[in-house]
Amino acid sequence: MNFKIIGTGSAHPARSVTNDELSQIMDTSDEWITSHTGVKSRYVCTTETISDVAEAAGRAALENAGVDASELDGIICTTIRGDYFTPSLACVLQERLGAHCPAFDMNAACTGFIYSLDTAAGFFARGRVRKMLIVSCENMSKLLDWKDRTTCVLFGDGAGAVVLEAGENLLSIRISAQGSRETMYIPNVNGNSPFNQAPCPPTALFWHGHDVYRFAVTQMAAELKAAIQDAGLTQQDVTWVLPHQANLRIIDASQKRLDIPRDRFLVNIQRYGNISSAAIPILMDEENRKGTFHSGDILGLVAFGGGLTSGACILRWD
Numbered sequence: 001m002n003f004k005i006i007g008t009g010s011a012h013p014a015r016s017v018t019n020d021e022l023s024q025i026m027d028t029s030d031e032w033i034t035s036h037t038g039v040k041s042r043y044v045c046t047t048e049t050i051s052d053v054a055e056a057a058g059r060a061a062l063e064n065a066g067v068d069a070s071e072l073d074g075i076i077c078t079t080i081r082g083d084y085f086t087p088s089l090a091c092v093l094q095e096r097l098g099a100h101c102p103a104f105d106m107n108a109a110c111t112g113f114i115y116s117l118d119t120a121a122g123f124f125a126r127g128r129v130r131k132m133l134i135v136s137c138e139n140m141s142k143l144l145d146w147k148d149r150t151t152c153v154l155f156g157d158g159a160g161a162v163v164l165e166a167g168e169n170l171l172s173i174r175i176s177a178q179g180s181r182e183t184m185y186i187p188n189v190n191g192n193s194p195f196n197q198a199p200c201p202p203t204a205l206f207w208h209g210h211d212v213y214r215f216a217v218t219q220m221a222a223e224l225k226a227a228i229q230d231a232g233l234t235q236q237d238v239t240w241v242l243p244h245q246a247n248l249r250i251i252d253a254s255q256k257r258l259d260i261p262r263d264r265f266l267v268n269i270q271r272y273g274n275i276s277s278a279a280i281p282i283l284m285d286e287e288n289r290k291g292t293f294h295s296g297d298i299l300g301l302v303a304f305g306g307g308l309t310s311g312a313c314i315l316r317w318d
C-alpha cells in the first residue's frame with residue numbers, strides 16, 4: 001500500500017518580473033537569460049510572506065481533492081526557507097488551515113518534493129495515515145544576492161501542493177545524495193553572538209555553475225532510467241516527464257540521454273524560473289488543471305538540487 005494523488009494546487013506571488021526589468025537593474029539582457037536558461041519571467045514575493053503562498057497552494061489542493069483540512073493525518077512542507085526557523089512552515093500551515101495532524105518540514109533543496117513523496121509513502125505503508133497534504137514552497141528571492149547576475153536571474157518564488165490518499169499509484173521511487181558543500185551552497189544566518197570568531201559569509205547562493213550543470217544532466221537521466229526500470233516499465237511507457245525546472249538547457253540535454261520524445265517533457269520554466277522544490281508540483285498542478293493527464297497515464301518525476309541530491313519516481317495517474 002502506498003498512495004494516489006487525489007488533488008493538486010499551486011500559488012505564486014502577484015509580482016512577475018521580466019528579464020527586461022532585470023536588465024534595468026543589473027548588467028544582463030533578455031537575450032542572455034533566454035538563450036542560457038529558458039527563463040523569460042519569474043514571480044517574486046513583495047508584500048506576501050511565504051506562509052501566505054503556501055497556504056494558497058494548500059487550500060487549492062484541498063479544494064481540488066474535495067478534502068477538508070480536518071481529514072488530514074499529516075502535513076509535510078518542503079522548503080529551504082520558511083518564514084521562521086521555528087515554528088516550521090508545516091506547523092504554520094496546519095494552524096492556518098485548521099488541521100489537527102502532525103506537521104513537519106523537510107529540506108532536500110530542489111529534490112524536496114520527491115523526498116517528501118518517499119517519506120509519505122512510508123506513512124501510508126505503515127497504515128499511519130489515510131490522507132496527507134504535501135506543500136512544496138520556496139522563497140528563493142530572499143536567499144539570493146541580487147547583485148550576482150550569474151545566479152539571481154534563474155530563480156523565482158511559489159508553491160505547489162498535492163493531497164494524497166491511500167492507493168497503489170506509486171510504482172517506484174528513488175532518492176539519492178552525493179554530499180558536496182562546495183558545489184552549491186547558501187550559508188545560514190549569522191546571528192550576532194558576541195562570542196563568534198568564525199568567518200561569517202553572507203546568506204546568498206553560491207555555486208560552481210558548470211559542475212552543477214554536469215551533475216544535473218547526468219543524474220536526471222540516470223535517476224529517471226533507473227526509476228523506470230524499478231517500476232518494470234520501459235522508457236516508451238512513460239506518458240509525461242515532469243522534470244525539475246532549473247534550466248531549459250539541462251532539460252534538453254537530459255532528454256537527449258533518454259529514449260523519450262521531447263514533446264513528452266513538460267516545461268513551464270519560461271514563466272517561473274527555478275522554484276526549487278516547488279517546481280514539479282506547480283507544473284503538475286498546471287497540467288492537471290489543463291486536463292493534460294488521463295487515467296492510466298504514466299508520469300516520471302525527476303529532480304536534482306543542492307546537497308547534492310537527486311531523485312525520481314514513477315506514478316500512475318488515476
Ligand SMILES: CC(C)(COP(=O)(O)OP(=O)(O)OC[C@H]1O[C@@H](n2cnc3c(N)ncnc32)[C@H](O)[C@@H]1OP(=O)(O)O)[C@@H](O)C(=O)NCCC(=O)NCCS
Nearest residue numbers: 027028029032036110149150153209210212213246247305
Ligand atoms: C548558471 C548557468 C546558466 C551559466 O551558463 P553558462 O553557459 O555556463 O555561462 P558561463 O557561466 O560560462 O558564463 C558565460 C558568460 O556569461 C556571463 N554571464 C553570466 N550570467 C550572466 C547574465 N545573467 N547576463 C549576462 N551575462 C552573464 C558570464 O560572466 C560569462 O562571461 P565571460 O565569458 O565574459 O566570463 C549554467 O552553468 C547552469 O545552468 N548551471 C546549473 C545551475 C543550476 O541549475 N543550479 C540550480 C540547481 S537546482
